[in-house]
Amino acid sequence: MTLSPPPLPALDADLVPELHAVFQPIMRASNGSIEGYEALIRGPEGTPLHEPAGLFAHARANGSQARLELAALMTAARSFGELELPGRLFLNASPMLATRHTEAFLGFARRVARYGLTPERIVIEFTEGDKIHDHERMRQVAGELRALGMSIALDDLGEGFSSLRLWKELAPEIVKIDKHFISGIDSDPLKRQFLRAIQDIALAAQSQLVAEGIETAGELRVIRDLKVTYAQGYYLARPSRTPEREAGAHLAGTAQRARLYPEAVSDMGVTAFQLAARIEPISPRHTGQQVYERFARDTAAHALPVVENGKPIGLISRFSLIDRFARPYRRELYGNKSCTALMNPNPLVVEHTAGIQEIGWRLSEGAAGHDLAEGFVVTQDSLYVGVCSGQTLLRELSELQVKAARYANPLTLLPGNVPITQHIERLLDSELGFCVCHADLDNFKPFNDLYGYRRGDDMIQLVGRLLGEVADSHGDLVGHVGGDDLIVVFQSEDWEKRINDALTRFAAERMELFSADDIALAGFSSTDRSGAPQFFPLTTLSVGAVHVPSGVRASSHQVAARAVEAKTQAKKMPGNALFLDRRTWAPSPGARHAPLPGAAPLQDEALERAAR
Numbered sequence: 001m002t003l004s005p006p007p008l009p010a011l012d013a014d015l016v017p018e019l020h021a022v023f024q025p026i027m028r029a030s031n032g033s034i035e036g037y038e039a040l041i042r043g044p045e046g047t048p049l050h051e052p053a054g055l056f057a058h059a060r061a062n063g064s065q066a067r068l069e070l071a072a073l074m075t076a077a078r079s080f081g082e083l084e085l086p087g088r089l090f091l092n093a094s095p096m097l098a099t100r101h102t103e104a105f106l107g108f109a110r111r112v113a114r115y116g117l118t119p120e121r122i123v124i125e126f127t128e129g130d131k132i133h134d135h136e137r138m139r140q141v142a143g144e145l146r147a148l149g150m151s152i153a154l155d156d157l158g159e160g161f162s163s164l165r166l167w168k169e170l171a172p173e174i175v176k177i178d179k180h181f182i183s184g185i186d187s188d189p190l191k192r193q194f195l196r197a198i199q200d201i202a203l204a205a206q207s208q209l210v211a212e213g214i215e216t217a218g219e220l221r222v223i224r225d226l227k228v229t230y231a232q233g234y235y236l237a238r239p240s241r242t243p244e245r246e247a248g249a250h251l252a253g254t255a256q257r258a259r260l261y262p263e264a265v266s267d268m269g270v271t272a273f274q275l276a277a278r279i280e281p282i283s284p285r286h287t288g289q290q291v292y293e294r295f296a297r298d299t300a301a302h303a304l305p306v307v308e309n310g311k312p313i314g315l316i317s318r319f320s321l322i323d324r325f326a327r328p329y330r331r332e333l334y335g336n337k338s339c340t341a342l343m344n345p346n347p348l349v350v351e352h353t354a355g356i357q358e359i360g361w362r363l364s365e366g367a368a369g370h371d372l373a374e375g376f377v378v379t380q381d382s383l384y385v386g387v388c389s390g391q392t393l394l395r396e397l398s399e400l401q402v403k404a405a406r407y408a409n410p411l412t413l414l415p416g417n418v419p420i421t422q423h424i425e426r427l428l429d430s431e432l433g434f435c436v437c438h439a440d441l442d443n444f445k446p447f448n449d450l451y452g453y454r455r456g457d458d459m460i461q462l463v464g465r466l467l468g469e470v471a472d473s474h475g476d477l478v479g480h481v482g483g484d485d486l487i488v489v490f491q492s493e494d495w496e497k498r499i500n501d502a503l504t505r506f507a508a509e510r511m512e513l514f515s516a517d518d519i520a521l522a523g524f525s526s527t528d529r530s531g532a533p534q535f536f537p538l539t540t541l542s543v544g545a546v547h548v549p550s551g552v553r554a555s556s557h558q559v560a561a562r563a564v565e566a567k568t569q570a571k572k573m574p575g576n577a578l579f580l581d582r583r584t585w586a587p588s589p590g591a592r593h594a595p596l597p598g599a600a601p602l603q604d605e606a607l608e609r610a611a612r
Contacts, residue, residue, distance in 0.1 A: 179213020276386030
């Protein structure tokens with residue numbers, strides 16, 4: 001049993017007048033309301049001991065870290081009470097203080113009432129700067145604190161020695177994510193994936209998350225969009241002796257938008273290592289006959305790697321060997337010789353981290369005798385790992401193409417059905433207002449039939465480019481659902497002006513795709529869907545818009561259905577037109593997951609913004 005050292009002598013904050021506390025707000029990420037404040041201690045101003053790093057380093061060097069921590073706790077609690085700040089007080093304590101000076105630490109906790117505070121308002125943040133040796137004592141201390149009514153927080157998740165173990169041991173009510181994983185999260189897909197994984201753990205552990213170190217509006221948008229409960233950082237508020245009691249005005253705009261996730265579909269995370277099959281290799285000492293017998297026994301092996309000193313030197317294909325042995329005298333010629341005479345001495349060799357698109361590209365070059373049917377060898381640091389067949393690679397590439405088609409349209413490279421739907425669902429879940437515009441080309445099929453598919457592709461790409469240029473890349477999602485149908489999910493409040501700009505520009509720039517004669521006639525002759533000749537007006541763009549106010553309880557299917565209806569109404573209007581569906585949304589709490597109801601009759605006039 002580990003014995004705690006004797007309790008430290010009583011230490012009152014009045015004995016350390018050079019210490020003072022500053023407080024940094026911890027805000028609810030969804031609306032910016034202040035949940036509480038983290039207390040940060042400062043030393044004598046104008047000295048190297050002013051900042052915590054220098055102050056605590058000096059204390060550790062002099063063996064007085066525990067005394068300094070207790071003084072810091074008392075200073076922070078007293079200042080917080082004197083300022084009468086709202087919400088909870090987050091206090092930092094080291095595992096060393098909790099496990100080696102337990103009685104002194106708990107003595108402070110039992111006497112917080114002297115500072116005008118109730119235990120329920122106190123959150124003890126355990127910082128993991130040092131390795132923890134006594135997990136049992138940590139659990140006991142956490143239990144004592146909870147018995148008093150206090151909450152436990154785990155600080156700087158991901159920075160220390162064993163954060164996940166401490167999470168499991170202490171079961172903290174709050175977990176603070178280290179700023180390393182928050183910095184630049186709006187442009188780093190890997191950090192977003194890390195945060196999602198931590199959210200899954202937090203959900204199972206019934207812990208709430210605090211994102212630390214938020215320094216930009218983009219980072220805050222992602223934190224809000226990913227439903228992190230609390231946020232903290234310089235962008236929200238800096239530490240101060242007299243901190244703000246309400247969120248700053250600069251935070252209001254960030255609450256009205258959800259962040260876009262534009263990361264492209266690449267290899268879907270599939271690497272050569274995941275595709276490789278571990279096939280027992282053969283050595284140059286094996287004969288051709290032995291390789292033949294090995295293939296006869298192992299019917300699943302499509303190829304056998306030839307490995308010497310752990311490194312692959314060649315690959316023998318089943319089909320190549322059978323083809324050779326089927327010819328006259330070849331079996332007698334090669335049967336007793338080294339199998340190296342039968343191998344491809346220059347097969348495709350890839351590192352285990354290579355993605356399948358990279359592998360497919362290298363095989364498609366066909367250089368140096370690389371054969372798709374033969375497959376390839378997988379290595380790690382030049383040592384043999386396994387082999388993969390061409391059939392396996394083709395299957396994975398086909399699945400990748402199917403997934404990519406759902407995520408991005410190959411013609412415009414704009415997001416497809418899946419990311420569009422996911423973004424709309426994020427907006428609905430966040431109860432944010434937005435507008436969906438469904439754009440569709442009029443008389444596009446006869447134009448495509450007359451001018452050819454290449455000119456038709458140019459027309460669709462023109463629409464995609466114009467919509468992308470008028471949209472705000474930080475909050476408006478431009479997508480391509482297929483054919484000549486494109487979608488813009490606007491969070492910009494001036495969405496109508498942006499769409500009208502696109503219609504005006506389209507009316508002018510489309511002319512480059514028509515012949516001079518057709519422009520003079522304001523139309524062209526082609527065939528209708530039945531094959532009959534017909535004269536058509538020049539191709540125009542129709543846009544149907546549906547506005548979804550903040551807080552609406554609806555499904556993405558309902559939103560999409562209304563957008564299609566609005567587009568249908570827009571197509572009935574002449575020229576390049578915009579139609580806005582002004583129907584109200586019924587406040588139905590269960591609507592989000594309800595089946596799509598029948599379409600209600602339209603109740604609005606068309607808004608036509610012509611660029612004829």
